[in-house]
Amino acid sequence: MADVTEPHSEKATQRSWIGLAVLALPCVLYSMDLTVLHLAVPQITAALKPSSSALLWIVDIYGFMIAGTLVTMGTLGDRIGRRRILLIGAAVFGITSVLAAFSTSSEMLIIARALQGLSAATLAPSTLSLIRNMFHDDQERSFAIGVWIGAFSVGAAIGPVVGGLILAHYWWGAVFLINVPIMALLLAVGPSLLPEFRDPNARPLDIVSALQSMVAVLSIIYGMKKIAESGVEPLPLFAIGLGILVGAYFFQRQNELDDPLIDVRLFGVRGFSAALVTNIVTLFIIFGIFLFIAQYLQLVLGMGPLEAGLWTAPSGIIFAFGSLAAPFLVRRFEPYAVIASGLYISALGFAVLTQLGGTQRPALLFIGMIIICIGAAPIGAITTDIVMTEAPPERAGAASGISETSFEFGGALGIAVLGSIMTAIYRGAMADQALSGIPAEAVAAAKDTLGGAIAAAGALGGKAGPQLLATAREAFVTAFEVASAVSALGAVGAAVFAALVFRNGRK
Template sequence: MTATEQLKPRTGAETGGGGSRGRWLALAVLVLAVLLVAVDATVLGLATPSLSEELKPSGTQLLWIGDIYSFVIAGLLVSMGSLGDRIGRKKLLLTGATAFGAVSVLTAHATSPETMIVARALLGVAGATLMPSTLALIRNIFTDPRERSLAIGIWGATASAGAAVGPVVGGALLQHFHWGSVFLINLPVMIVLVLVGIKLLPESKNPVAGPWDLISVALSLVGVIGVVYAVKEAATHGATWDAGLATVIGATALYAFVRRQFTLAAPLLDMRLFKDRGFSGAVVADLLTVFGLSGLLFFLSQFLQLVQGREPLEAGLAELPAAVGAVVTGLVAGRWARRFSVRSVVAGGLGAIGLALGVLALVRQDSGYPLIGASLLIVGLGAGFSFTVTADVILSSVPKEQAGAASAVSETAYELGAALGIALLGSIVTGVYQGFATPAEVPAPLAEAAHESLGGAVEAASALDPHTGDTLLDAARGAFVDGLHYASGVSALVLLATAGAAWFLLKGQKLQEGVTTHH
């Protein structure tokens, strides 16, 4: 910005209600919400071993505990994004934050796998109100494109930091407290967010949004959950009747949703947004990137703890390089995309992630940390570049009145990618893992528990004599690592293909320069 532009007076709506300082303080509140959702998505992986020990979920229930949060968020994001555009993004954000805090207490005190699945689903409902609201508010508070790029970079860097802080904080808590403590840390953050947000955040909404169409809400929820469930079911059990039925229901609901949007005067999601190649390319890149990353990272925590025998805190610290990398590149991504080009920064970032995941396909049980740490650092560097720039492209290619709906599409791609990644790549790991042979002297119930999950094998081994237990554990760990190799290989191929697609889809795409005209 030039000195003249910096001196140019701004209205309260533009400044977030308190000059330049007000804008950045408002951003600080928004990133708290993002921090929380990101922490919540990653602490679960770390708490899985101790949670499995106490609640004794089956392998399928364990996947549901991991997945349901993403399923529900994915199914509701578009609806919640457009609800925020209608009733006010601040109001929706603060309501969701309050609910998130309350449900976290329920999750922490779950006493059975079923309660845990329901609690995680409710957390998903609350989480769906937070993410689109934060990005939409950034779009409306920061009217200068360069400032907005930096704000989005900080937003993305916080999400990455949260994803990394989650395992470290979670690991520290798990070494001293019950597994439920990893969810109780949400409470103080939510209280601060609500109290400070009431004072600092400006309200913004679409003045001509029209009514919220409940039929569209139901169709998008049924459609997204139906399709994701079908993929998960087919990946786990093959082509079953359940999977076929869910596919038909999900696809029909999504088709009806799209058709309905074209007929409504005030659609829940303006389908014309997808005519913008930059918007569509950025959404596709996000979906496939998260698909490749999430499935793998979900199992990496188990590898570090259950295969390499690290304590939860040590495992959390081991995953830190990914976040450090993402924070570093997230903050400079906007500047680099302007200096070089959007497509080179996004495609380069995705290509780097693909190569790093290819290296992770080579890890063995006894692999030293430098190989894993270096790969995770490169994954983080690439993710910081690609996610920050795609978020910027998505937000700047729509009118600010539709910021909620647009950021909801971006978040839906993200959550859908996460759910599909955990389901499909998780099924590859599980399928390969279950093929190991148990020693003949292991009783049938223990052998069955060992084949359910690696956590089950660790527990089964502790009930056997040391020699048999060690033999069982070696076989189980070897099979888990084999599964991880296949999943890493698939992830690497997906990311490299996505890098190629981004290079073509984002051709000619530019981030906005200078100051937008103020109304």
């Protein structure tokens, strides 16, 4: 078993760099599987005929299980071995991918996707914590983390494109089978290329703490997603309240344990906490807007999933290059300066999106999206490096799980809050329209969502359909501009926060 206290000046070996390439493979699949299923939804609906509720669970359960178990899986890796948990997760991920591909009912697919998410939760913390122990030189570790972040970006970029190509030639289950050869390769070469690390003094995993962390995270993220889908209602508010309450008990328990699931003292480290807050805010403004960009391309401009995926693919490429550029930027400039400058640049991109002013301006949207990505691209690699540097090596798995969970929280919060703002503005704009001569049921459907407006307009004849559709699309663009303005303000606020906190607390 390797010693986790090796000197930080030790240079990485060739084996470590090859191992880094191996670790990047599951990261690509991790993010691909978060997006690729969306393209297959029409075929899955036709084949399995799920209810509307079941379809939502098919889409969401994977991300839910990842978010809820990241911290537990990271801590488990610290205890039983980070390479071991990675290989176990890879094996289960491959098996459950086959199960998902050949599902014969919506219930079977939901179970398969849940197990996929559970196994995928082992991938991010174990790969990042292995990097923390494989690369002891500060500059090499920063570059390796940039590669790690870049792998997720590549997966997000190629997911829609690869998924679209597969679905054009094969049945829906093939989007899951692409995982199998990659995981088989990881299982074949991982034992020889990846070193094993664990905390030699760790005690058995505290099951109560693990359950508390899962309930807290899942409840809060579920509540946020439900608010984004259906507005502020008692059930999602109860879920969020339950999550906060269980989370408070969780942190109280961690303070009382001799060997906690999370060392809560880490949150008292200024750089660690500031990096997590920056992660949450950055993902808040990025994730929500990119969901609406996809809707704009498909519902407003009428693009198909593959065409929309090609329009957004450059964003993933920019994030990948930005992640690789992050360690070189922080060698020339202070981390706080890079983070703050990036957020100001992103704010400019969001400001561009507030000027769409019509329903047919894809070029302006593309320019704004690219500016946002250029600014935000290096931030994740820098904050992740700060988190992993501040955490002790024996707690690397838990720290990586916390870091990834902050990304999940930020994304879910962005979808919930910005989604609620979009919905409110859209419905308000539609309520102001007279829409005379159009059946009341069609108007009601159109005032609910843009998707409902498209369906209602398709069922109308004469001039009523195009009139209803044009009105709904203009209302959506108005709501999109407001959400972009909110994101611009959030980016400026985050930039000021980063400049003040990181500058005073970490140099």
